[in-house]
Structures are given as C-alpha cells and as structure tokens.
Amino acid sequence: MADSVLQYKLDCGDYIFSRTIPAVTRLHQTYRPIPYRVLVDGFGFFDLREHNLCAPVRSEKMSHLVALVTPCAKPSAGDDPFSRDDILIAELHRRQVKVESLDWDDPEAIWKRFDLVIIRSTPDYHQRSDEFIQWLTKMASDGVKLGNPYNLCKWNINKKYLKDFAAKGVKIVPTEFVTDTGSSLKQIMKQRRWNTAVIKPSIGANAFMLYKVASSEAAEHFEEILVTMIRKHGGGMVQLFMDSIHTSGEWSLVFFDGKFSHAANKVPQDGFKTQEQSADSMSCSEEPPKYVLRAGVRVIRHLPTTPLYARVDLMVGDSHTREVVLSELELIEPSLYLGHCKSAAARFADAIMKKLKQ
Incomplete structure (x- = not known):
C-alpha cells in the first residue's frame, strides 16, 4: 500500500x-x-x-510515473495561461499517474525510472543546442521513453525541416536559408523582389533574434546580425513578410496523438510577432476554418512517426485564394494553450495514457 x-x-x-x-x-x-x-x-x-x-x-493507487521537463522544476500554473501544466498534472492524477517536474539539464535526474518523459518547457535549448542534442542522444541510448521520440525532436531543432516539407509539396512561407557568411541580405531581398522581410536564426525559439526588415535599403543594418545567426545559431533564415499577419493572423493547430484537438488564432495589431505574450488578439477554437484544418492535418500526415503532441503554425497568404502556408512545426516545447480550451488538457492526458500503454 x-x-x-x-x-x-x-x-x-x-x-x-x-x-x-x-x-x-x-x-x-x-x-x-x-x-x-x-x-x-x-x-x-x-x-x-x-x-x-x-x-x-x-x-x-498511482499506476505510472511521468516526468514533465520544465525549467526550475516548477510546472507552469495560473500565471502562464498558455501552457498551464498544472491543469495537465491534475488530469493525469485523475488517471492515477504520478508526475514529477525536472530540468532537462538536472545532473541528478535519473530518467530511466520514469515510464515516460515529456518535454514541456526548455527555454534555453536553442542557445545550448549542442548540449540539448547530447542530452537527447543520451536519453535515446539509455532507452528512456520520450513523449515525442528522439528522431523527431532532433530533426525539429533546426528549422531547415521546412525544406523537407517543401520537397513533399507542402507550401511554406517563402524562405531563403542562408549558410554562407558572404551572403547579402540586401541582395536576397532584391532577387526575390521582397519589399519587406523577416530574418531569424535556423535554431531559435520564442522570437529569439527575430527582426523585421522594412526594405532592401534598410537591409544593410541587419547584415552583421545575419552573420551572427549563421555562425552561432545553425544558419539564418530570410522570409517574406506576409501582410496577412495583421488581418488573418497566424493559426496554431494543436494535435495530440496525431488527432486535431484545438486551434489558436493570433493577430498582432501594432507589431508583427505572434508569440502569445506579443499578440494583441488571440482566440481559441475547436473548429477552425476547414481549409486551415486540412492544411494542418496534411503536415502531420507527412511525419514519419505520429507525435504525442504537435503544434502546426500556419498563415493564410491570400484571403481570396485562401492559400495556407506552413510557418513552423513545433514538436519540442510548444505552447499548447491548455488554459484556453476547456477539454484540451483531458485530451492530452488521454493521449499520454495511450502512449504509456504502448
């Protein structure tokens, strides 16, 4: 007992x-x-x-032991409505699952003792990507069961995965991947005929080093920043700035065990960042537009392995043609908006239970 x-x-x-x-x-x-x-x-x-x-x-009687990987071993609670791991923990307790929270780089953590390890928040992984990959590799070699498997997480660290989707016919935000420090941002924008662009590192999260370049003439002020991205952050990305961000916003579709759960629509008014803390308007729905949902489902179906959790970020390029393009796919530590959708945590917990039985 x-x-x-x-x-x-x-x-x-x-x-x-x-x-x-x-x-x-x-x-x-x-x-x-x-x-x-x-x-x-x-x-x-x-x-x-x-x-x-x-x-x-x-x-x-608690039947399983699950680890949530979170910073400072403190699951997010009411002050962070975008993750709300406390709601997830409560749902897991109802299913007789014991939960512990640990830092990913905790030297005293014994990961083998957990039935399942779920990465929920690792805010520094993109700045310590080599260490994080080593940790993932060690987890895999030790036979630790991850919520999203090692191969998916490692592949998802560098946003060059967008190339893989483009090769499979999935439309992505027009992107130029830059790996040569001699590349010219101004020249890229002129060649692509982009009046406005966004630059960011290939390995990044939470709007890290995200900049809007208002014109090709202004590009020279960002050349050194782009070089820093190439040298220290896995490469640089130059993307077309899509004006629809201020009208249609960005759609984030959340999936559990490959099945659609709910979506969030984020619209910035003054700025251009759609991270939860930056968006001026955000709404959650279990019934996004059908053409948006179809695009999200297609992205998930192209994955080699069904993830336990995933967030597909999409943008509507043209309100008339309704062309939907992939912005990002988050498989490591996405905000899942558990505090904004009443049944989301329960669906996530059900997916975790299924994973535990596999």
Missing part, C-alpha cells in the same frame, strides 16, 4: 490547498490519519472540520 494516497483539498477563494497523506496498512485494512488543522501559506491554520472537509476526495 506504499503507493496508496489520501487527498484533501481546502478551497479558500482563489487558493486551493491540496494535501497528500501516506496510507497505513493494518490487518488488511487501510487507515488514514486525518489532520484536522493544516497550515496554508499566506493564510495560517485552518480547521478542516469547520469547512466540512474531513472526508477524503478519494484513495487510489
């Missing part, structure tokens, strides 16, 4: 206190001591009898 637990919850307005107490076995029966007085940070002592909270929520 070592894994048997008793859970109590104390609801004090917006504050939820949860206490887990080990069970004690005696004569084939389980007895659990009830702590009538508990200390809640910021509130002091509470008497559970006064709040009619002495009865247990439930007693259950």
Whole structure:
C-alpha cells in the first residue's frame, strides 16, 4: 500500500490547498490519519472540520510515473495561461499517474525510472543546442521513453525541416536559408523582389533574434546580425513578410496523438510577432476554418512517426485564394494553450495514457 494516497483539498477563494497523506496498512485494512488543522501559506491554520472537509476526495493507487521537463522544476500554473501544466498534472492524477517536474539539464535526474518523459518547457535549448542534442542522444541510448521520440525532436531543432516539407509539396512561407557568411541580405531581398522581410536564426525559439526588415535599403543594418545567426545559431533564415499577419493572423493547430484537438488564432495589431505574450488578439477554437484544418492535418500526415503532441503554425497568404502556408512545426516545447480550451488538457492526458500503454 506504499503507493496508496489520501487527498484533501481546502478551497479558500482563489487558493486551493491540496494535501497528500501516506496510507497505513493494518490487518488488511487501510487507515488514514486525518489532520484536522493544516497550515496554508499566506493564510495560517485552518480547521478542516469547520469547512466540512474531513472526508477524503478519494484513495487510489498511482499506476505510472511521468516526468514533465520544465525549467526550475516548477510546472507552469495560473500565471502562464498558455501552457498551464498544472491543469495537465491534475488530469493525469485523475488517471492515477504520478508526475514529477525536472530540468532537462538536472545532473541528478535519473530518467530511466520514469515510464515516460515529456518535454514541456526548455527555454534555453536553442542557445545550448549542442548540449540539448547530447542530452537527447543520451536519453535515446539509455532507452528512456520520450513523449515525442528522439528522431523527431532532433530533426525539429533546426528549422531547415521546412525544406523537407517543401520537397513533399507542402507550401511554406517563402524562405531563403542562408549558410554562407558572404551572403547579402540586401541582395536576397532584391532577387526575390521582397519589399519587406523577416530574418531569424535556423535554431531559435520564442522570437529569439527575430527582426523585421522594412526594405532592401534598410537591409544593410541587419547584415552583421545575419552573420551572427549563421555562425552561432545553425544558419539564418530570410522570409517574406506576409501582410496577412495583421488581418488573418497566424493559426496554431494543436494535435495530440496525431488527432486535431484545438486551434489558436493570433493577430498582432501594432507589431508583427505572434508569440502569445506579443499578440494583441488571440482566440481559441475547436473548429477552425476547414481549409486551415486540412492544411494542418496534411503536415502531420507527412511525419514519419505520429507525435504525442504537435503544434502546426500556419498563415493564410491570400484571403481570396485562401492559400495556407506552413510557418513552423513545433514538436519540442510548444505552447499548447491548455488554459484556453476547456477539454484540451483531458485530451492530452488521454493521449499520454495511450502512449504509456504502448
């Protein structure tokens, strides 16, 4: 009965206190001591009898152990509505899954003891890409089961994967991949006849080193930045700036176990970045436009392995032709908007349960 637990919850307005107490076995029966007085940070002592909270929520045996890879071993909670791993953890607990949170570079972590390791937030991986790849390789060689397998994660680190999709007939945002430090940004824009462009590193995340180049004449101010991307961040990318970002915005489609779950539409008003913290307008839906959904499903079907989770970022190039182009595919640590879609965390948890049984 070592894994048997008793859970109590104390609801004090917006504050939820949860206490887990080990069970004690005696004569084939389980007895659990009830702590009538508990200390809640910021509130002091509470008497559970006064709040009619002495009865247990439930007693259950945890059947699996899952690791969520998050920074500082702190799963995101209410202050980050875009990830909300606390909601996912609650759903996994309901399914008798124990969850622990660890940093990816924690030297004391013993990854083999987990039934499944799910990468959720590794905000520095793109700046330490060699170390991160080494960590992924070590996980694979040790036989650690990753939510999204090693081969997909490694392939997804460098945005050159967009070339693979283009080769398969998937339309992508018009992109020039730059690996030669002698390349001229100004010349690229003139040759492609782009009035406005965006530059970013091939290995990057969270709008890292993302710049808008307003004209080919202004390009000379960004030449050194592009060289830095090539030398330190796996190469540079020059992309056509799509004006539709201010009208149609960017669509982010979330998939669990290869099945569509929900979508977010992000529209920047003043700037051009569509990261959650930058977008001025964002809405979530379980029914995006059909032509957008078809494009997202096509991207997932081109993958060699079905991912546990994925986010497909798409843009509508022309409101008349409804041409949808792939901006990015996030398979490592995408924001999944679990706090914006009521059933998303439950669907993710169901997909995790299926993965655990494989």
